[in-house]
Amino acid sequence: AQKVTQAQTEISVVEKEDVTLDCVYETRDTTYYLFWYKQPPSGELVFLIRRNSFDEQNEISGRYSWNFQKSTSSFNFTITASQVVDSAVYFCALRNSGGYQKVTFGTGTKLQVIP
């Protein structure tokens, strides 16, 4: 069985602050893929990043960065210098390889950036 835990239900920060969203996962597979999706108030989930289990390199994309640590089964997401447009619900997700495996979403973290 696989599981994704996002312990932070809601976070509020003031604009320009940095914020880290935590994601911890459980899986017995050695090959798997991790994702982050953003769901703004408009409703659609937007893909942010994908990482496979063999690639532990951290990634930076503009103000966004991701820290993947296999040793602690974590895939945390940091927004630097947050902006009001970052306000959304963020979902971490996991998908195992091998046969059909559906995406397992975490429960989401609602981020509110206050101007």
Next chain:
Amino acid sequence: DTEVTQTPKHLVMGMTNKKSLKCEQHMGHRAMYWYKQKAKKPPELMFVYSYEKLSINESVPSRFSPECPNSSLLNLHLHALQPEDSALYLCASSLQDGRPNEKLFFGSGTQLSVL
């Protein structure tokens, strides 16, 4: 064109009504999905179509009936729904199904209220 378009955006229906949700994508994707999302919860997979054939039904009640007329269109026919079926219904697509690294492209959803 990287959009998944869903109509209608909002739908209110009685328990005896029959209605349909529509989803369209023109990205050449061969896998299409229906997800159900209750408030403050992650999306839950309902159905997967792969190459216009139903490949996954996550034990969804028969009052929900999916249809994939062609590779660009996905419908969800609703009949005799219950108030607890009120939710955001999200359509998604991906290049192919069965590849665990596939990222999903989501529509903005249909907010359904069953009275």
